[in-house]
Amino acid sequence: MTWNEDSGTVSRAFDDWKWNDRENRAFLRLSAQWSDRAYQQTWDEAEQSFAARFDPDRHYGDEHLEIFEGAVDGLWPHSYAWITEASVVKNAVSAFEVYLExxxxxxLGKSLTMDGTxxxxxxxxxxxxxxxxxxxxxxxxxxxxxDVETDEVSWVRVR
Structure with missing residues (x-):
């Protein structure tokens, strides 16, 4: 049997890995979409909350930043994205190792017969x-x- 991904002639392990890769990519894409919307909504609410009580004699104009930061417990969008991407890379590395095993x-199979044993x-x-x-x-x-320890694999595993 020769390897041909286009025709589906691959190993079960590869099929499992491809499924995991698809899930990782979907997770990353959906997390970005959902977090972008949630962060934008939280930002808008912070601006509206501040605008409703803005007093030019007492406020300097960007207090909505503090409201936003409090609402997201200090987890700004760039940090959220970094943590999400790092978790996907970690999961991808684990999935690759499972695939290799x-x-x-x-x-190799589960057994080997030598001299009738x-x-x-x-x-x-x-x-x-x-x-x-x-x-x-x-x-x-x-x-x-x-060769499974390519430059690309080594780079990701070291990170």
């Missing part, structure tokens, strides 16, 4: 963990001829 399991294949995992660490995934894929 599942792909190895698909490629069936042996269970399991990737080495750190003590108290179910899944292998990054170095194990990289090494196992390298044995299969796949």
């Amino acid at each position: 599942k792909a190895l399991q698909e490629a 069936e042996h269970t294949i399991k990737l080495a995992a750190p003590r108290k963990f179910e899944s292998p660490g990054w170095r194990t995934l990289v090494t196992a894929h390298k044995v299969l001829g796949t």
Whole structure:
């Protein structure tokens, strides 16, 4: 079987990863849409609240900033976007690692028969963990001829 994403000839692990990637992208897009609307509404309410009690003898004109900041507990839109994007990157890294593990399991199978004896294949995992660490995934894929530690992947994982 040859890999052909357009015809659907891919692995189950890849299909799972693509689904997760789609969810991540939708989450990022929808979060931006919803937060933009909510922040704009909160900004408008802060301006209206301040305008209703504005006194040129007592106020300097931009007190609505304080009202807005209080309403959002100091979480300004740029910080909200940064936190949202960082969480999506973290989830994407985790999903990629899960994909790499599942792909190895698909490629290797669950057992190997040698000299008539069936042996269970399991990737080495750190003590108290179910899944292998990054170095194990990289090494196992390298044995299969796949470079999963590209410059792009390394850049994202270091961040």
